[in-house]
Amino acid sequence: MKKGLLICAYMLCTTFAISQTTKDIITAIEKxxxxxxxxxxxxxxxxxxxxxxxxxxxxxxxxxxxxxxxxxxxxxxxxxxxxxxxxxWQRGITHVDMVSPRVASLHATQLAWNPGTSSKGVTASLITLPTFTDSLAFVKWLPNVKGKIVMVSMLQPTGRPDENWEEYATKESFEKMKSERDSIEKEWRQNISNTGYNSRNINSAFERAGAVGIAQSRWSEGFGANKIFSAGTKKIPAVDISLEDYGMLYRMVEHGADTKIKIVAESKDLGxxxxxxxxxxxxxxxxxxxxxxxxxxxxxxxxxxxxxxxxxxxxxxxxxxxxxxxxxxxxxxxxxxxxxxxxxxxxxxxxxxxxxxxxxxxxxxxxxxxxxxxxxxxxxxxxxxxxxxxxxxxxxxxxxxxxxxxxxxxxxxxxxxxxxxxxxxxxxxxxxxxxxxxxxxxxxxxxxxxxxxxxxxxxxxxxxxxxxxxxxxxxxxxxxxxxxxxxxxxxxxxxxxxxxxxxxxxxxxxxxxxxx
Missing domain, CATH: 3.40.630.10 (Zn peptidases)
Structure with missing residues (x-):
């Protein structure tokens, strides 16, 4: 009986000691x-x-x-x-500037693992994508990109995040904007699909057809935020341009202005x-x-x-x-x-x-x-x-x-x-x-x-x-x-x-x- 009590007492003391040690260490971690x-x-x-x-x-x-x-x-x-x-690959100095119809430095980033340009860069007119009924129409149009920088992203109808609209717009205005945007996005996706390509591989088609650059804008639905991933080209520069600047350029092209940009992207291929x-x-x-x-x-x-x-x-x-x-x-x-x-x-x-x-x-x-x-x-x-x-x-x-x-x-x-x-x-x-x-x-x-x-x-x-x-x-x-x-x-x-x-x-x- 006495021996059993001693064993129980020992086990209780041991358990208490372990508990104290655990508590002490956790306290020390926190401190x-x-x-x-x-x-x-x-x-x-x-x-x-x-x-x-x-x-x-x-x-x-x-x-x-x-x-x-x-x-x-x-x-x-x-x-x-x-x-x-x-x-x-190593990123170098990147400069993207509008040189016509006026001069402005743009907020833009070269995409990852993209081939660089010389220090003189590439200067060319921009071209947007028309509506394609099918892949044959796309093939027929494709020679138009030769010597041009192709704009491959849709024009966003708003640069304001949804929560900003929700806070300040009328309910009717907010719903109208969302409906219009959904329609534009659906039409854009269908148009890309009609080319026979998708957003991942269409840049290679432009490159093969003689385009000298790719301009995109992958908006992240927040003020000033764009997703920056990799390029889909092997020889020509591909850049992501901020929603604000991309929209300005897109509207200029659509209104018939001779819109040119210069891309300098001095990245290096390191084998x-x-x-x-x-x-x-x-x-x-x-x-x-x-x-x-x-x-x-x-x-x-x-x-x-x-x-x-x-x-x-x-x-x-x-x-x-x-x-x-x-x-x-x-x-x-x-x-x-x-x-x-x-x-x-x-x-x-x-x-x-x-x-x-x-x-x-x-x-x-x-x-x-x-x-x-x-x-x-x-x-x-x-x-x-x-x-x-x-x-x-x-x-x-x-x-x-x-x-x-x-x-x-x-x-x-x-x-x-x-x-x-x-x-x-x-x-x-x-x-x-x-x-x-x-x-x-x-x-x-x-x-x-x-x-x-x-x-x-x-x-x-x-x-x-x-x-x-x-x-x-x-x-x-x-x-x-x-x-x-x-x-x-x-x-x-x-x-x-x-x-x-x-x-x-x-x-x-x-x-x-x-x-x-």
Missing amino acids: EGIENSQLEQLAYELMDLNGPRLVGTPEMKNAHDWAINTYKKWGISSENQQWGTWKG VVPTFNTIATIPGTEFPDEYVILSAHFDSWDGGTGATDNGTGTITMLEAARILKKVYPNPKRTILIGHWGSEEQGLNGSSSFVEDHPEIVAGVQAVFNQDNGTGRVVRLSGQGFLHAYDYLGRWLEAVPETYKNEIETTFPGSPGRGGSDYASFVAAGAPAFSLSSLSWDYWNYTWHTNLDTYDKIVFDDVRNNAILTAILTYMACEDPEKTSREKAVLGINPRSGEKGEWPTPRSPQRKGGQDE
């Missing part, structure tokens, strides 16, 4: 994240100094090397792991270059072959500096790793931080890692991925893992209310099929979760736009996410149980009417932008 935050400095170095991180550019390689040096300062080992090659993932590691002490992975893609498009896509996810994982190294330097499981390359072109870096490291994937305890803007985390799905609630619930329970009180959870949820790098791990059957953020008008204003810059970062929210990530990582490392990978039975797909199937791992593109 370090608030009082010694490095987020502003990391953001300055990554976005302002290194700049955008388009795969295949020197800026991307510089960022990888910067990450290595940053981890070295914190005493964390890291390396750049090559997973493929890409078309090497074929290697591409990397930066992988940092804090070794585990008890279960070194089990992994908690902090995940964020490192690359970006280069209309802005990639601040919220995915600079904020990147600095969240860097800061979480820094905090953990200081507060929890000897984790039970190995903490691996993955900064993936070429997510924007189809999850290439993370899917390559999954394909190349099956032994790590087999040992994954959890993956925490952040990649949808600067907002605080407000959504967490179980990604279709049947028992995700059991372990995520335990880990979240330890998180102070401040960092989780807005999080809506969905269990077991459905497996992610794309969108960001956690999907690469989910497809391989590893428990991987998206720390999904509050919008902050991400889709219209910063996602892949020219406005995705440092000033759009909301550091209070990013600090929230770094602390949350560090605590979840700590709890996942300490959990005495290995996470279950049992999958939920998926329901009927409402679109296909067929039973849902678990996504399959995608094959990465390891030779990007190169002529096969």
Whole structure:
């Protein structure tokens, strides 16, 4: 009896000691994240100094090397792991100017991996697309583009976002505008379809027909925001022009003015270059072959500096790793931080890692991925893992209310099929979760736009996410149980009417932008 009481007392004391240790570490994580935050400095170095991180550019390689040096300062080992090659390219000075019927400098950006011009540039008249009844009509008209710069985007009927209309217009006026816009967009899509091409490949037809340049305007439905992606040409310059300037040029052409622009785009073709993932590691002490992975893609498009896509996810994982190294330097499981390359072109870096490291994937305890803007985390799905609630619930329970009180959870949820790098791990059957953020008008204003810059970062929210990530990582490392990978039975797909199937791992593109 006495011996039994002693054993019970010992167990209670041990449980209390463990509880105190957990509480102390979580408190220390929070204190370090608030009082010694490095987020502003990391953001300055990554976005302002290194700049955008388009795969295949020197800026991307510089960022990888910067990450290595940053981890070295914190005493964390890291390396750049090559997973493929890409078309090497570097953006140069770009100037787009209207030279007729008057002179004006335009707000414009050369599109990614586009061939450059000489320092003298290309000067030519603009031409818009007429209405085509069918592909034969298009072929008959096509010689008209020879020696011209082709305007390939529709004229937007308004440059005001819908919320601006909704606030100030009459209801009748707002509805009238939307109806007219829908009609214009439908007609435009049909007209492109009638050519026998689509918006992705029609530029190549203009190039073959002798056009000397492409002008587009991919408005993002926000004041001053345009989507900036890649060019669809191999020899002639392609530029995106702001909605305001593009509309002015379009109206001039339609009114019969001799409208000419000059494009100077001094980009450089750098041949074929290697591409990397930066992988940092804090070794585990008890279960070194089990992994908690902090995940964020490192690359970006280069209309802005990639601040919220995915600079904020990147600095969240860097800061979480820094905090953990200081507060929890000897984790039970190995903490691996993955900064993936070429997510924007189809999850290439993370899917390559999954394909190349099956032994790590087999040992994954959890993956925490952040990649949808600067907002605080407000959504967490179980990604279709049947028992995700059991372990995520335990880990979240330890998180102070401040960092989780807005999080809506969905269990077991459905497996992610794309969108960001956690999907690469989910497809391989590893428990991987998206720390999904509050919008902050991400889709219209910063996602892949020219406005995705440092000033759009909301550091209070990013600090929230770094602390949350560090605590979840700590709890996942300490959990005495290995996470279950049992999958939920998926329901009927409402679109296909067929039973849902678990996504399959995608094959990465390891030779990007190169002529096969």
